[in-house]
Amino acid sequence: MSSGRVCHFKLVLLGDTAVGKSCLVVRFVRDEFFEYQEPTIGAAFLTQKVQLDDATVKFEIWDTAGQERYRSLAPMYYRGAAAAIVVYDVTNKESFNGAKSWVKELQRRGDPNVIIALAGNKADLEHRRQVQSEEARLYAEDNGLIHMETSAKSAQNVKSIFVEIAQKLPKATVQPEREAFPIMRPRTEQKSGCC
């Protein structure tokens, strides 16, 4: 059942605390940016479409909701994720090491075919850079990751990274027919009147 060329994919965000994961998503989904974004509260479940030539990709984006702080993300988080953006902060070397360990974690717990993008965020803060582009690029290349430096603040590469992921996702594969369903609100009486 190919559903009119709209393909749905779950995308998860990973990365250390305060690298700008939520800011990236908020920029992508709402085209907004807040300098002092609170640590993720309340949102953490957003959707956004990317229009490609041959298909529409609709991302269902899961934010960590702070559960990355003590590395307490549940299996549910990784399950069924077709793509992941692993974010680090170019002004924080430690967060780049963190990103590498998140990539490992994802490879261990996620779907073997998950598409991973590595985002070096806060690229607008060039004067404070601690992670060189070349180093990250080589790491990404070695591990088969998409890599871009982004800025949620200036919007640099934010859309591009989602578009590139969308392009890489396997839209041709027929989605397996699913009998599973989300629970809906009980309907008030339906169907033909059974006795």
Next chain:
Amino acid sequence: MAEHEGKGGDGGEVPAPRPDWLPDGCEMLADGEYDAIVMGTGLKEAIMSGLLSTLGMKVLHVDRNNYYGGECASLNLTNLYNKFRPGQPPAPELGHPTRDYNVDLIPKFLMANGNLVKMLLMTKVTRYLEFKTVDGSYVVKGGKINKVPATPDEALRTSLMGIFEKRRFRNFLQYLAGYDEQQPDTFKGRDLRRMTMLQLYEDFGLDENTQSFTGHAMALQRDDTYLHKPALETIKSIQLYVRSLERYGKSPYIYPMYGLGGLPEGFSRLCAIHGGTFMLQCPVEEVLFDDSGVAWGIKATMDGVPQVAKATMLIGDPSYFPSRMVKPTGMVARSICIMDHPFNGTNDAESTQIIIPGRQVNRHNDIYVCMVSFSHCVASPGKYVAIASTTVETSDPLAELAPAFELLGPVMERFDDVSNTLTPVEDGTADRCFISESYDATSHFETTAADVQSLYERVTGQKMDLSIDPEVEQEEG
């Protein structure tokens, strides 16, 4: 450079002075001060932390394990073997050690219209989960498996009863379908608040056999004490069963893809989204009490440093509290069986519930079998996981499950567990320790939901509002 440390959102402030409640030689655990500390990530605790955080409370949720779910986790083969056969690697013929299996430690199904589903809807945790119906609901009579007939139509087709009994049972079901507590004209002269269930059965001329499967497989009573209580409660249970069945068709039960472990994970996420802090692998060693016996915090030592967090209430499963605070209520025997075949007599159903009424096998308590399989993504292709459970009555608990093992046929692996069920001694209002009850042997979540409602009421002083408004469409975020 420390402007985004993510510690509570108010960057810019100088490190807070050492709080006066922090004992000498200890550091703060996480952010130190919370409204509630929740211990154990079992389903009840996860629902509580989710609900409390949506009320605006600051919650710290800890678990000593490195996985979610506590006593009701769903384990992969590696973790399952670590628990039941330490040091032994999983048998390779079962499947992939970490990917294929999500084996529940506590087997239960959700009643499609039951209270746990209402809690999922109310909190919108439904958005994180997908479910599938359970293929069939069966009851054992004379050693044979029979589909539970729950509609007037099925009543006429069942082989559980003779022809005249079928008609009587159909009349009974039709009466139930029409009965509405609010509309006296549906009572047809019967006052179900006064009449006992036994009297109602007798009124419809139903025999003991029909009473047995109606009470046990539909009303889900665990023993026969309900017979002498007012019929209304039992009638409501049967109505719940019938309406749940009408919802999705095959059985009244639904079950989450990838196992029950998704339920506590989903509620944990709800809590996290509302600002709750989560720490797995937190070796909680002590609940801290003040001189008057009121709990005020917990202590855990990590990396050699004792760490303490403080809260106005502690919530948790019995294993986190001193043993004097809980008392045993009985024992449950559970056997997890991995098989390469479905049950005989179920049309090769890929998921089933089978109830063996105690009376059929000369026991007080019923024996339950919950079976799920690859079709719910809890086992590798072609494999089935059946869990038999019952409330223990003798000194040889596993022998009590023999009638279930007979139904199962050959199994590839079997993991047995006999555990005490515990209940708190106090209700928590005095010592601020709100302790959940152990999970019972029932094969559904209605008693679990009742315990959560009780905890919620004790903690907040409010009744939980389960009258979800079907008119409000949920919005994103």
